[in-house]
Amino acid sequence: MLHCLQCYSMDPSIDACFAFVKSAKHRTVTREERLDIRSQYTKATSKQVVDALGRNLNLVQNVWREYQASQTVTAATPSGNRTTHITKVPRMKLVTQMVQQFVRDRRATRTRTTAVEVMMYLKELCLLDIDVDHKKQFAASYRAVQRFLKAQGYKRGRRKGSSTYHLSKANALARDTYVKRMHPHSTAATRPNVVHTDESYLHHHYKSHHQDLYDPSDDHDVQSKEKHKGRRYCFVAAILDSPLMASKVMAIDIFTGGKSRAKEP
Known part of the structure; x- marks a missing residue:
């Protein structure tokens, strides 16, 4: 059979066929192909197996050497960067959840969060x-964390959507006390006149800080409003709530605040 193959190789069409098969073969040899090499080795020499299967001489000899040493044939690891590798940052679900909670809390x-803060965490x-x-x-660790964050879908910049105010514990307690005191008056048969007073302010947006990390898929990530201490527009108002007439604003004052006048003459 091998002699016939050598005779046919003199035909240009046969040579073209062998050349096509050789170029189309994948460089990584599967376990089944290595088993074919092993089975041919029992009937022919290594040189004859090379001619018959069109494989490298070193490959044929390595397959035989492996079988002689371990009585088995294994598949070779594919060359190149085509398989998954051990990552420096663990890709476990628990680690992903902890990083998401860390970014969300900050x-x-x-609090500005970048890959450096995640790395130190x-x-x-x-x-x-x-x-x-x-x-x-x-x-190297910094680049590994950046790859981890990119794979998890994190982005940098301003997240689209509305932010909200977060009540402090003191404000929440004061609100609860106010509701408890006012509830009997609002549900009484004869409601008294009540004047609601309040003061508030709007900040002038002189500063914007939107370069930290965020997870677009995190539905629990609700960022609080910025609390500037610079220039702001203040409002002071008193609103009458009466059972005998429609509610109306009794007094209002609007002024610009936020600038200290302690050093002014």
Whole structure:
């Protein structure tokens, strides 16, 4: 059979056929193909197997050597960057959830969060072994965290949507006390006249900070409003609530505040 193949190789069409098969073969040899090499090796020499199957001599000899040593044939690892690798940052579901909660908590307090903060957080959890004083190790870990965040879908910038105010514990307690005191008056048969007074303000948007990380898929990420301490427009008003007449504004005052006048003459 091998002699016939050598005779046919003199035909140009046969040579073209062999050339096509050789170029179309994948460089990575599967376990089934290695088994074919092993089965042919029992009937012919390594050189004859190379001519018959069109494989490299070193490959044929390695398959035979592996079988002689372990009595088995295994598939080779595909060459190139085509398989998954061990990542520096664990891709477990628990780690993903902890990072999401970390970013969410910092955004709730408007604390800027970047890949560096996430990296140091993972270091505190002993999920990353980093020597912060080693520049190359620090840079490699930083790039690994960036790849992790990109794979999880994190983005940087301003998240579209509305933000909200978060009540402090003191404000929540004061609100509850107010509701308890006013409820008997609002449900009484004869309601008294009540004057509601309040003061509020609107900030002038002189500063915008929207360069931190956020997860677009996190539905529980609700960022609070910015609390500037600069220029603001203040409102003071008194509104009458009477059972005998329609509610109306009794007094209102609007002024610009937020600037200290302590050093002015």
